Amino acid sequence: MIEAYGLTKRYGAKTAVYNLSFQVRPGAVTGFLGPNGSGKSTTMRMILGLDAPTSGQVTVGGHAFRGLPNAPRQVGALLDAKAVHGGRSARNHLLSLAQLSGIPARRVDEVLGVVGLQEVGKKRSKGFSLGMGQRLGIAAALLGDPQVLLFDEPVNGLDPEGILWVRNLMKRLASEGRTVFVSSHLMSEMAQTAEHLIVIGRGQLMADMSVTEFIARNSVGFARVRTPDSEPEQRDKLVAALHEAGGQTQPEEDGALRVTGLELPRISDLAHSADVRLWELSPHQASLEEAYMRLTQGSVDYRSTADMRTGLQQPAGAPAMAGAPAMAGAPAVPGAAPQQAAVPGIAAAPQMPPGQQAAHAPAHGAAAYPGGPQDAPQPGVPGGGTLQMRAPQPGTNPYAADAPAAPTAPPAGPAAPGMPGGATNEGEDAR
Numbered sequence: 244m245i246e247a248y249g250l251t252k253r254y255g256a257k258t259a260v261y262n263l264s265f266q267v268r269p270g271a272v273t274g275f276l277g278p279n280g281s282g283k284s285t286t287m288r289m290i291l292g293l294d295a296p297t298s299g300q301v302t303v304g305g306h307a308f309r310g311l312p313n314a315p316r317q318v319g320a321l322l323d324a325k326a327v328h329g330g331r332s333a334r335n336h337l338l339s340l341a342q343l344s345g346i347p348a349r350r351v352d353e354v355l356g357v358v359g360l361q362e363v364g365k366k367r368s369k370g371f372s373l374g375m376g377q378r379l380g381i382a383a384a385l386l387g388d389p390q391v392l393l394f395d396e397p398v399n400g401l402d403p404e405g406i407l408w409v410r411n412l413m414k415r416l417a418s419e420g421r422t423v424f425v426s427s428h429l430m431s432e433m434a435q436t437a438e439h440l441i442v443i444g445r446g447q448l449m450a451d452m453s454v455t456e457f458i459a460r461n462s463v464g465f466a467r468v469r470t471p472d473s474e475p476e477q478r479d480k481l482v483a484a485l486h487e488a489g490g491q492t493q494p495e496e497d498g499a500l501r502v503t504g505l506e507l508p509r510i511s512d513l514a515h516s517a518d519v520r521l522w523e524l525s526p527h528q529a530s531l532e533e534a535y536m537r538l539t540q541g542s543v544d545y546r547s548t549a550d551m552r553t554g555l556q557q558p559a560g561a562p563a564m565a566g567a568p569a570m571a572g573a574p575a576v577p578g579a580a581p582q583q584a585a586v587p588g589i590a591a592a593p594q595m596p597p598g599q600q601a602a603h604a605p606a607h608g609a610a611a612y613p614g615g616p617q618d619a620p621q622p623g624v625p626g627g628g629t630l631q632m633r634a635p636q637p638g639t640n641p642y643a644a645d646a647p648a649a650p651t652a653p654p655a656g657p658a659a660p661g662m663p664g665g666a667t668n669e670g671e672d673a674r
C-alpha cells in the first residue's frame with residue numbers, strides 16, 4: 244500500500260504538488276491521471292525517495308521509501324525508459340542492477356522472458372526501438388519481484404500490440420495481489436487498464452474513486468439533434484427555441500447539434516412548436532475521455548493556440564481564453580544525459596534545464612471544477628475510494644494568485660548509485 248498525506252512539493256516559487264492525500268491499495272491497478280505538468284512524475288519521485296517533499300509525507304508499506312528494508316525487492320519502478328546505459332546489452336544492464344541489490348543472475352533471464360526480450364538480451368540497448376526500451380524498463384522494475392510497482396507513462400510510444408501487452412501485464416501483476424500504480428494522461432487507456440483512479444490537476448487532487456464511479460459521475464448525457472442540412476433557417480429557429488427554454492447547444496462536426504440541459508421529449512416538443520422538422524433526435528453519453536477533459540480542463544497548463552481559438556477545452560460559460568499568456572513550451576530536455584538507475588527499476592528522470600520550466604499558465608479561476616454540480620468540491624476524507632472532488636482551500640491555495648513562476652535553481656546532480664535520491668531538501672533533489 245502507498246499512502247500519501249498532505250504531500251506538497253515546491254520548486255522555488257513553483258508549486259508542483261499541493262496537499263495531496265491518497266492511498267494506493269494492493270490487488271488493483273490504480274491509474275494516476277492528470278494533464279501534462281500536473282505533478283504526476285513529481286509525486287512518483289517523492290514516493291520513491293528521489294525528491295523530498297516540501298511538506299507532508301508518503302509511505303510505502305508504512306515506511307518512507309528510504310527507510311524501507313531492502314527497497315529494490317519491495318518496490319520496482321519505471322520512471323524513464325531511456326535512462327539506461329546504451330552501450331550495455333539489455334542483459335548486462337539488468338545484471339548490473341541485480342548485482343547492486345543482491346538479486347541472483349537467474350532472475351535477469353526470468354524477467355527478460357517475462358517482457359519478451361530474451362532473443363535480444365545480448366544486443367546493446369541503444370539500438371532498441373521505443374517499445375523495446377519500454378520493455379527493458381519494465382523488466383528492470385520487475386527484477387526484485389516487488390510487491391509495489393510504479394510505472395510512469397509505461398505505454399508512451401508503444402504500438403497497439405505493445406499497449407495491449409502492458410495493459411495485460413499490469414492487470415496480471417495486480418491480480419497477484421501487488422500494488423500497481425500507473426501514471427498516464429490518456430484517460431481512454433486507463434479506463435481499460437485501471438480499476439481505481441486518482442486524478443490530479445495542477446498538483447491537487449481532483450478525484451479519487453473507482454473507474455466505474457468516475458464514469459457514472461462524470462459522463463454527462465446529451466441529445467444529438469439534426470435539422471435538414473439544406474435549410475439552415477430551421478436549425479437557427481430550433482437553436483433559438485432551445486436557448487429560450489434553458490438548453491445549451493453546441494455544433495457537432497457533421498452539422499448536428501449537441502443539446503444539453505433539456506430532456507429528449509422536451510426538445511421534440513420545442514421543435515414541434517417552432518415548426519422545425521428533425522432528421523435526428525437521439526440520446527448520447529459523453530465519452531470518458533470527454534469527461535476527463537472536462538474535469539481537468541481548468542487545470543491544463545499547456546494548450547495549443549488552435550485549441551484556444553476554437554474554444555476546445557474551454558469550460559462552458561468561462562471567460563474566453565483570448566489574451567491568455569502564451570503557453571511556454573512543454574518542458575523539453577534536450578541533451579539531458581540519461582542517468583543510471585539508482586536501484587533496480589528506479590530510473591531517475593532526466594533533468595530539466597534551468598530556464599526551461601514552463602511558465603505557469605493563467606489560473607482559470609472558478610473553472611477548476613467546470614463540469615457542473617458533479618464537479619463541485621465535496622468534503623471528503625483522504626482515500627477510502629470515495630468521491631473526493633477537492634476545491635483549493637481559500638487563502639491557502641498556491642494557484643489562486645497566479646504569480647509567474649520564478650526561475651528555478653539549477654537542478655542538482657544525479658542520484659548516487661545505489662541510493663535513490665539522497666535528497667534532503669528541494670535543492671538536493673535527484674532528477
Ligand SMILES: Nc1ncnc2c1ncn2[C@@H]1O[C@H](COP(=O)(O)OP(=O)(O)OP(=O)(O)O)[C@@H](O)[C@H]1O
Nearest residue numbers: 254257259278279280281282283284285600601651
Ligand atoms: N526540478 C524541477 N524544477 C522546477 N520545476 C519542476 C521540476 N520538476 C517538475 N517541475 C514542474 O512541476 C510541475 C509538475 O511536473 P511533473 O513532471 O511532475 O508533471 P507531470 O504530471 O508528470 O507532467 P507530464 O504528464 O508532462 O509528464 C511542472 O510545472 C514542472 O514544470
